[in-house]
Amino acid sequence: MSRIRQQNVTAAQWSADGGALGSPDLTVADNQVFGANVFSVEAQRQRLPKQVFKHLQSALARGEALDTSLADAIAQAMKEWALERGATHFTHWFQPLTGMTAEKHDSFYGPSGDGSALAQFSGKELIQGEPDASSFPTGGIRATFEARGYTAWDPTSPAFILENPNGALLCIPTAFVSWTGEALDHKIPLLRSMDALSRAAVRALKLLGDEESIRVFTTVGPEQEYFLIDEQYYYERPDLVTTGRTLFGTKPPKGHELDEHYFGSIPERILACMMDTERELAKLGVPVKTRHNEVAPNQYEIAPVFENSNVGSDHQQLTMQILQNVARRYGLVCLLHEKPFAGVNGSGKHNNWSMGTDTGLNLLEPGDTPHENIQFLFFCAAVVAAVNRHQALLRASVASVGQDHRLGANEAPPAIISIFLGAELERVFEAIAGGHAAAASDNGFLGLGTPSLPPLPMHGGDRNRTSPFAFTGNKFEFRTVGSSGSLGLPNTVLNTITAEAIDAMSDQLEAKIADGGSVEEAVIAVVKEAYSSNSQIVFGGDNYSEDWHAEAQRRGLENLRTTPDALPWLVHEQTVGVFSKYGVLSERELEARYEVSVEQYFVKLNIESETAASIARTMLLPAAVRHLNDLSATGMESLVGEVRPLIEEFHAAIIELEAANDDPGLEGLELAFYMRDTVIAAMDGVRHVADRLERLVADDRWPLPKYSEVLFIK
Numbered sequence: 001m002s003r004i005r006q007q008n009v010t011a012a013q014w015s016a017d018g019g020a021l022g023s024p025d026l027t028v029a030d031n032q033v034f035g036a037n038v039f040s041v042e043a044q045r046q047r048l049p050k051q052v053f054k055h056l057q058s059a060l061a062r063g064e065a066l067d068t069s070l071a072d073a074i075a076q077a078m079k080e081w082a083l084e085r086g087a088t089h090f091t092h093w094f095q096p097l098t099g100m101t102a103e104k105h106d107s108f109y110g111p112s113g114d115g116s117a118l119a120q121f122s123g124k125e126l127i128q129g130e131p132d133a134s135s136f137p138t139g140g141i142r143a144t145f146e147a148r149g150y151t152a153w154d155p156t157s158p159a160f161i162l163e164n165p166n167g168a169l170l171c172i173p174t175a176f177v178s179w180t181g182e183a184l185d186h187k188i189p190l191l192r193s194m195d196a197l198s199r200a201a202v203r204a205l206k207l208l209g210d211e212e213s214i215r216v217f218t219t220v221g222p223e224q225e226y227f228l229i230d231e232q233y234y235y236e237r238p239d240l241v242t243t244g245r246t247l248f249g250t251k252p253p254k255g256h257e258l259d260e261h262y263f264g265s266i267p268e269r270i271l272a273c274m275m276d277t278e279r280e281l282a283k284l285g286v287p288v289k290t291r292h293n294e295v296a297p298n299q300y301e302i303a304p305v306f307e308n309s310n311v312g313s314d315h316q317q318l319t320m321q322i323l324q325n326v327a328r329r330y331g332l333v334c335l336l337h338e339k340p341f342a343g344v345n346g347s348g349k350h351n352n353w354s355m356g357t358d359t360g361l362n363l364l365e366p367g368d369t370p371h372e373n374i375q376f377l378f379f380c381a382a383v384v385a386a387v388n389r390h391q392a393l394l395r396a397s398v399a400s401v402g403q404d405h406r407l408g409a410n411e412a413p414p415a416i417i418s419i420f421l422g423a424e425l426e427r428v429f430e431a432i433a434g435g436h437a438a439a440a441s442d443n444g445f446l447g448l449g450t451p452s453l454p455p456l457p458m459h460g461g462d463r464n465r466t467s468p469f470a471f472t473g474n475k476f477e478f479r480t481v482g483s484s485g486s487l488g489l490p491n492t493v494l495n496t497i498t499a500e501a502i503d504a505m506s507d508q509l510e511a512k513i514a515d516g517g518s519v520e521e522a523v524i525a526v527v528k529e530a531y532s533s534n535s536q537i538v539f540g541g542d543n544y545s546e547d548w549h550a551e552a553q554r555r556g557l558e559n560l561r562t563t564p565d566a567l568p569w570l571v572h573e574q575t576v577g578v579f580s581k582y583g584v585l586s587e588r589e590l591e592a593r594y595e596v597s598v599e600q601y602f603v604k605l606n607i608e609s610e611t612a613a614s615i616a617r618t619m620l621l622p623a624a625v626r627h628l629n630d631l632s633a634t635g636m637e638s639l640v641g642e643v644r645p646l647i648e649e650f651h652a653a654i655i656e657l658e659a660a661n662d663d664p665g666l667e668g669l670e671l672a673f674y675m676r677d678t679v680i681a682a683m684d685g686v687r688h689v690a691d692r693l694e695r696l697v698a699d700d701r702w703p704l705p706k707y708s709e710v711l712f713i714k
């Protein structure tokens, strides 16, 4: 048997190590691990001096700065808690612009002077760290001569302990700033945008008669899609190892046409891995709720219960990390790339987003009373206006190399941003826009002669799976986010642009109320204006259809198919305007992000194209040539004649790719466009021939595991 076939057998023979987790009796209190490794409010209550605890909690509730004199006491309690759990080191855990997390470990222990070691951890160490951070991307914000950046403790996201078979690590969520105060990470702008939205929403709520709410939090619940494949195949494929996706591989004879995988029963080995992952995440306080198979073979999904955007975003980074770590225990590798396999469904991350008050009210939940519904329509209309105005920016916020295989390609969701509201809600808005609020619906959604609204249906019955931005009952689901992406930027954008729209509507509301007239009438008038001037973004049909592309163009909606098309919107005048108005990102900070994103785009593509050239030249071409030799030995010209021209074509395509890989002497966006137009085309050219060769060359000669193996052996 050939080497690769032999490995297929080994991979398929894998069986779950039944003793690894066992099945704990969950009715026993100690077996409930949720939050066990989190320095939670409860842990703080038990360990902090009463006054310190009270101060900390009230500062957090009000979104106020923390009195740094409390830091020593908190550090002391945190250290003791961590040491009891076996932690030897601590780290400031942060999210640089690479979109991943970064950590540098420091030992708690220092020499005590008498030859022994003492565990130390001061308030200063808790609050501020100074990683030697000159090699994180900064988009030119930090020249190396001023290479200092520092990490600053984020008390709003709880510290946690990461376990390792050989020890444990206390992780302190931190923000990452340049020494001149510019944000170098994804957390700072997210926090700033949450503040901006809170201020705007609280102001609007006051106008609407809510005197109680003092904070509004944005919430996020991400549905993460991913692939799990056997690690043997992963390590057999330099493309997967180096780029996270397969650069070669012909479509398997069996895809997801049979629809047997989606929501199908989960294979035992995969389920064992999922359960272990969930248990690890539970210890870290990540409230994982659902798991299921996804559309593609070997594709799965994990989703938590929503949390406030900052914590939810930290938890999302942890989820991606734990998914990858735990998979290895089961001989699997977790692929988070947006498109690991050509011709097979890719992976996204549905970003469920809403706004809620500190009094427990979801602002996007249609309520039980006319008043609640008026409030709902106000905030919902603000989202419609915001998304319409900043559709291109939203698109840019999720742009990356991997995403270009999904958005604007043949797959969902499209690069065109539109909003799905559901038939009932759309009808209500249309009626208001048409000036006949009172007659909005025959089953009496809006009262006769009065603009007040009786209860809306709790969860609009219909769903639209093709919409990139769908209202799903009590939240909006931004489905364009990529599976490997950070939640930071898309949520920062959502929060900031919604703050702007809410404020604009509040201005109008204030003016109308000042003119006399009831709040209800004023709200309906403002909603009418907001909706009718933005309703071109609302679309309930099939977003994948060609018709929609034509229709969207007629409506004047943006269709930014690729990353280089979209990224300039990060620094567009309109973006700079709203981000500086709300103090979320300065023009310089936006430029830095833009530069880093452009660079990531061409650097990643360059890695892909060099890898493709090397695999083609040193693995596939030799295999094809050996195969040709075998055929020549038979003396059967017809066989040789089938393969030989293809090999010549392959060789020519490789030479073309190698030439495209030569430094074109371009920079920035121009280089990005060169990569997109010249290099991707050359890579596709090589792949196209390689995939045909894969079907011709003797199976035992082909050096890469095939899709039919990688995707179907579990």
Ligand code: ADP
Pocket: 219, 220, 221, 222, 223, 303, 304, 305, 306, 307, 352, 353, 354, 355, 362, 472, 474, 475, 477
């Ligand atoms: P779906 O039908 O799209 O699978 P679910 O109702 O199961 O949706 O919810 C999917 C995600 O939406 C979950 O992560 C859930 O926590 C999140 N979610 C629910 N309510 C909110 C909210 N108010 N804000 C943010 N996310 C939410």
Ligand code: MG
Pocket: 223, 350, 477
């Ligand atoms: Mg969903």
